[in-house]
Amino acid sequence: MVFPFSSITDFSIKLDEEHELFRKAVREFVESKVMPRWQEIERENRIPEDIIEAMKEQGFFGVGIPEEYGGQGGGQLTTAILVEEVSRAVPALGVTLGVNHLFVVPILLFGSEEQKKRYVTPIAQGEARGAHANTEPTGGSDVAGIQTRARRVNDHYVITGRKVFISGAGDADYLVVSARTSPPREDKRWWGISVFIVEKGYPGLKIGQQFKVMGMRGEQPYEVILDEVKVPAENLVGPENEGFKVIVTTYDHTRIGIAAQAVGIAQAAFEKALNYALQRETFGQLLIQHQMIIQKLADMYMRLEAARLLTYWAASLADQGKKEFIVAASLAKAFATEAAEWIARQAIQIHGGYGVDVETGVERYLRDAIITTIYEGTNEIQRLTIVRQLVRQAFGLKI
Numbered sequence: 170m171v172f173p174f175s176s177i178t179d180f181s182i183k184l185d186e187e188h189e190l191f192r193k194a195v196r197e198f199v200e201s202k203v204m205p206r207w208q209e210i211e212r213e214n215r216i217p218e219d220i221i222e223a224m225k226e227q228g229f230f231g232v233g234i235p236e237e238y239g240g241q242g243g244g245q246l247t248t249a250i251l252v253e254e255v256s257r258a259v260p261a262l263g264v265t266l267g268v269n270h271l272f273v274v275p276i277l278l279f280g281s282e283e284q285k286k287r288y289v290t291p292i293a294q295g296e297a298r299g300a301h302a303n304t305e306p307t308g309g310s311d312v313a314g315i316q317t318r319a320r321r322v323n324d325h326y327v328i329t330g331r332k333v334f335i336s337g338a339g340d341a342d343y344l345v346v347s348a349r350t351s352p353p354r355e356d357k358r359w360w361g362i363s364v365f366i367v368e369k370g371y372p373g374l375k376i377g378q379q380f381k382v383m384g385m386r387g388e389q390p391y392e393v394i395l396d397e398v399k400v401p402a403e404n405l406v407g408p409e410n411e412g413f414k415v416i417v418t419t420y421d422h423t424r425i426g427i428a429a430q431a432v433g434i435a436q437a438a439f440e441k442a443l444n445y446a447l448q449r450e451t452f453g454q455l456l457i458q459h460q461m462i463i464q465k466l467a468d469m470y471m472r473l474e475a476a477r478l479l480t481y482w483a484a485s486l487a488d489q490g491k492k493e494f495i496v497a498a499s500l501a502k503a504f505a506t507e508a509a510e511w512i513a514r515q516a517i518q519i520h521g522g523y524g525v526d527v528e529t530g531v532e533r534y535l536r537d538a539i540i541t542t543i544y545e546g547t548n549e550i551q552r553l554t555i556v557r558q559l560v561r562q563a564f565g566l567k568i
């Protein structure tokens with residue numbers, strides 16, 4: 170036993186030639202269609218519609234979604250490669266892809282066959298966009314503490330509440346929404362939450378203010394208001410009152426995508442710093458000849474590759490259906506996002522004054538990386554999950 174894993178084979182990463190061909194194709198697309206537009210996206214704070222259309226044509230919205238629901242198939246590793254490559258150019262595009270996954274994953278894991286056909290297929294084919302509305306003004310980490318209410322009335326539910334920081338809500342045709350359907354049980358605080366699919370056109374659903382957050386320009390989150398929104402009973406995802414499991418199991422899967430966003434950001438920041446160090450001269454020497462700069466670059470590179478390995482490993486375990494992927498996903502998310510933040514900070518330092526000049530496009534990596542440490546479970550929450558999963562895996566204990 171390789172504590173707490175059962176065998177060293179659990180550490181294998183199942184990458185093959187198809188993954189590499191796919192990565193090359195995505196990189197080619199991103200370098201020609203997205204990279205030249207990063208300044209426009211930062212300035213306008215919006216992803217241009219023609220980029221979204223081009224991504225649809227490439228089939229990117231169907232990656233990771235089974236072929237039977239209109240997707241390209243491909244699993245978590247392929248999805249991680251896609252998200253890493255787009256995030257290397259414009260991390261907000263990783264969010265655009267990620268919010269669709271936050272919508273389809275709970276339906277793929279817990280939804281009915283009818284829900285999958287009706288809601289997943291249009292997303293996979295790029296005909297519709299999704300969003301995921303869980304966080305509320307009173308808290309995001311504590312999913313059991315949500316205050317949005319849903320009451321059953323005959324053949325439908327009526328939902329009332331307010332959600333904040335909902336990425337992609339402004340463009341979404343459908344949203345998954347969490348709400349409390351019953352009071353918590355004394356021994357199970359999480360019990361009594363349910364998850365619903367809400368369509369854009371349902372009366373009472375309003376997309377409120379757009380938040381102005383420090384990074385991920387192009388994909389700023391929204392407020393979502395639900396005022397007595399009538400939702401058909403068949404839009405309940407998974408069993409009534411068991412929605413907490415739907416939400417947290419979704420994040421177990423989707424947080425690998427956040428780790429991949431971070432790897433893309435870290436890769437971009439590292440490449441920029443390395444190139445600059447090879448060109449800039451100080452005191453009659455290239456930057457890369459100064460030992461202190463060499464040390465920074467070596468440490469950046471170490472963390473970058475460790476982050477990538479953890480991310481591919483978590484994705485690979487998930488694709489193999491191994492339950493150990495949960496702890497791996499949290500390790501990858503926390504490590505990769507903190508590595509990206511640190512690498513982005515070093516990249517700024519290596520660029521000196523130009524590092525903090527907005528036009529050089531280096532400081533944006535730090536703004537984007539910090540956000541990855543917060544959403545889809547803050548890194549404090551990842552640390553809780555890591556130790557809880559470790560103890561459960563190794564000793565079968567619940568703490």
Ligand SMILES: Cc1cc2nc3c(=O)[nH]c(=O)nc-3n(C[C@H](O)[C@H](O)[C@H](O)COP(=O)(O)OP(=O)(O)OC[C@H]3O[C@@H](n4cnc5c(N)ncnc54)[C@H](O)[C@@H]3O)c2cc1C
Nearest residue numbers: 301302303304308309310334335336390544545546547549
């Ligand atoms: C740009 C952006 C996009 C987002 N997109 C979405 C989205 O699409 N859908 C969605 O539902 N949400 C979204 N969120 C919300 C995000 O998931 C939450 O902000 C996050 O989960 C943290 O919740 P909170 O902000 O309420 O912080 P809190 O939960 O109030 O936490 C505050 C601080 O306390 C720490 N903390 C909390 N509990 C504990 C504990 N038990 N032990 C130790 N420390 C703890 C946290 O780590 C954090 O540092 C987005 C957020 C941002 C910034």
